[in-house]
Amino acid sequence: MSDTPVQTSGTxxxxxxxxxYHAxxxxxxxxxxGFRPGQFVALAVGGEHSGRLVRRCFGVYEVKPDYGGTVEIVFADTEPGTAWLAGRRSRDKVDVLGPLGRPFRLPRDPVSCLLVGGGPGGSALFALADTLQRRGCQVHFLLGGRTGRQVFGSRMAQRIGDSATVTTEDGSVGETGTVPEVMPRVIAETGADVVYACGPTALLRPVTRVAGEYGLPSQVSVEEFLQRTGACGIGVCMxxxxxxxxxxxxxxxxxxxxxxxxxRGDRVRWGDLGTIPFDALGAPRVLGVPEGSGK
Structure with a gap:
């Protein structure tokens, strides 16, 4: 297994x-x-003559190295780049860079793991679940969304998980409510030792808070930061x-x-996202103007 990303023409x-969503x-x-759970891929969009220079980054739902070497991603069609991807057909070529980023840290010993997800980003939990189960861990899913159509993988979670709880705000699938509302009960019922979460920032923030209240370590995938306007995927565009x-x-x-x-969920300054906090290392300083300068 190599830690070096590969740029290739995927079929x-x-x-x-x-x-x-689209898969x-x-x-x-x-x-x-070379893939490890939690890593992502960056796809060029628009074709070779496109003016769209920035790639689109996605977590990986599933890889099958033994079946021709396939990589599956799940995404929402929300802008021209993802619309182009949704319009691809069998045998089309897409320029792919990956695997990228730091993966999830895996427990050394078999423990009870709570996997929390929402939206298409929650699809990345399933590759993680497979790896955790092969290590002898218990895997419990907690998935949520506004409607049933926005909860990805609920049936798969029920099939492969030791338990699976689904919540929707409109009550169309599973329990009526939100993930943070039912998470304390699920932690108690499953005896969770660690929380893994993938999804939008609006989900990750309260999930981290609840995990902290119960003294549980949390690992979160902040994939949404890579998808807002597209990103290079390699740390250059900032x-x-x-x-x-x-x-x-x-x-x-x-x-x-x-x-x-x-x-680590407890390391993210959730209240300061989108800003450069004044106390951050290297943050710009506001210089005072000397008295009498006339400015």
């Missing part, structure tokens, strides 16, 4: 509609071989920075793509 095997399977054996406070108490701005996308 589209299938693109299918799954509820409100694309690509044949990309070099990427499938569009995905966010503030993290380290063990030394110093806040640093880190890149979600190169330093993440998996981060």
């Amino acid at each position: 589209v095997l299938t693109v299918r509609q799954v509820q409100d 694309m399977t690509l044949v990309a054996p070099a990427i499938a071989e 569009t995905c920075v966010l503030p993290i406070h380290g063990e030394d108490g110093v806040t640093r701005m880190v890149r979600a793509c190169a330093d993440g996308p998996v981060l």
Whole structure:
């Protein structure tokens, strides 16, 4: 297994509609071989003559190194780049870079793991679940969304998980409510030792808070920072920075793509996302104007 990303021309095997999302399977054996759960891929969009220079980054739902080397991603069609991807057909070519980013840290011993997800980003939990189960861990899913069509993988979670809880705000699937509302009960019922979470920031923030209240470590994938406007995926464009406070108490701005996308939930300064906190290392300083300067 190599830690070096590969740029390759992936061949589209299938693109299918799954509820409100699209699932694309690509044949990309070099990427499938090196993938570890939590890493992502960056796809060029628009074709070779396109003016769209920025790639689109996605977590990986499933890899099958032994079946031709396939990589499957799940995404929402929300802008012209993802619309182009949704329009691909079998045998089309897509330029793919990966696997990228830091993966999830895996427990040394078999423990009870709570996997929390929402939206298409929650699809990345399933590759993690497979690896955790092969290590002898218990895997419990907690998935949520506004409607049933926005909860990806609920049936799969029920099939492969030791337990699976689904919540929707409109009550169309599973329990009526939100993930943070039912999470304390699920933690108690499953005896969870660690929390892994993938999904939008609006989900990750309260999930981290609840995990902390119960003294549980949390690892979160901040993939949304890579998808807002597209990102290079390799740490050059600096569009995905966010503030993290380290063990030394110093806040640093880190890149979600190169330093993440998996981060410790308790290290993210959730209330300062989208800003450069004044106390961050290297933050710009506001200089005072000397008295009598006339300015």
